[in-house]
Amino acid sequence: MNTPRTIAEYLEQLRAALRGADPALIQDALYDAEEHLRAELAEQPGRSEADMLAHVVGTYGAPEEVAEIYRDQEIKIQRALRPPPTPKRHSLAGRFFGVAADPRTWGAMFYMLLALATGIFYFVWAVTGVSLSAGFSVLIIGIPFIVLFLGTVRALSLIEGRIVEAMLGVRMPRRPPYPEQSAQSLMKRIGTMFSDARTWTTLFYMILMLPLGIVYFTLTVTLMSVSIAFIGAPVAYLFDDINDHITINWGVGAHVPGWGDAFLLCIIGIVLLFVTLHLVRALGHMQGQIAKHLLVSRTAA
Known part of the structure; x- marks a missing residue:
């Protein structure tokens, strides 16, 4: 998948990578990603979205990597919260x-x-x-x-x-x-x-x-x-x-x-x-x- 050049592209790729997951999980992942990207962009006003995203992909993670992390975390959280099986x-x-x-x-x-x-x-x-x-x-x-x-x-x-x-x-x-x-x-x-x-x-x-x-x-x-x-x-x-x-x-x-x-x-x-x-x-x-x-x-x- 191509490296996203805008925040909207990043979110769209993340949504595509999470396709099939629980809609509530997708909403949380999109919120966290957008909040992080907007904060990164606000801290570096002189940097373009494309440059910022190129840097973020190496730190925050590419959309596919972030999607995989959220899927793994969700499995662990649900196992911890799930009541003992009858x-x-x-x-x-x-x-x-x-x-x-x-x-x-x-x-x-x-x-x-x-x-x-x-x-x-x-x-x-x-x-x-x-x-x-x-x-x-x-x-x-x-x-x-x-x-x-x-x-x-x-x-x-x-x-x-x-x-x-x-x-x-x-x-x-x-x-x-x-x-x-x-x-x-x-x-x-x-x-x-x-x-x-x-x-x-x-x-x-x-x-x-x-x-x-x-x-x-x-x-x-x-x-x-x-x-x-x-x-x-x-x-x-x-x-x-x-x-x-x-x-x-x-x-x-x-x-x-x-x-x-x-x-x-x-x-x-x-x-x-x-x-x-x-x-x-x-x-x-x-x-x-x-x-x-x-x-x-x-x-x-």
Whole structure:
């Protein structure tokens, strides 16, 4: 591959060398490379981009070398962060009950419970910001306010990415799409922010998180509560006097509830609990893919 003569060429070659890698990794690599190249160029104002890049290729590395370094580092980091692997279970019962031993299951459950709070915050922030932006658009402070608001939206996307990666195990960007120190003028950078599809997909994600958060929280709390209540049926029966006028019917005739009914409810509760854990883990995987598609820059792919 030819030696790049401009920063844009270097970044394009780096993107090509990382083709097929995780889009979040590509976004981080492009950010780091551009930030380093811009800093090198700023420190040597009398040097042309071509001369600076010729020097950088020998120190920072050629695009292919940098891409290989990032791939190797990513493998090491993911190995270090990955939870201990759960034993493979071949039986149906083992796979069904083994979900409780998967750390991602509990991370997803915590995310489902947290999603209501974050969903409300994101929704209020997005709707309030859009409303105020529309109202201020006729005033002189309109454009600065909109730029500030969109900047906070992009910052919140990085915070959400950290939450998703920590709890759901989905690789998310650790850097913004592009560094703050850029050769572009202020107006050009503002234009880039408005034209970047990720700005608007992130805003959509923040609004979408309210209904998703309500669904996640309601399903998780309701199913877990019912499961625990059913599991505790024998204990409730032990300490509670059953009115003789109360009857129950399992399809085999009405009768006064007894120990058999309590233990049957307990078994149903245990099964429902593990069904809930499977559902929570599936919802966590789905949420991770939603975040991946809406919060990661598509230009990095």
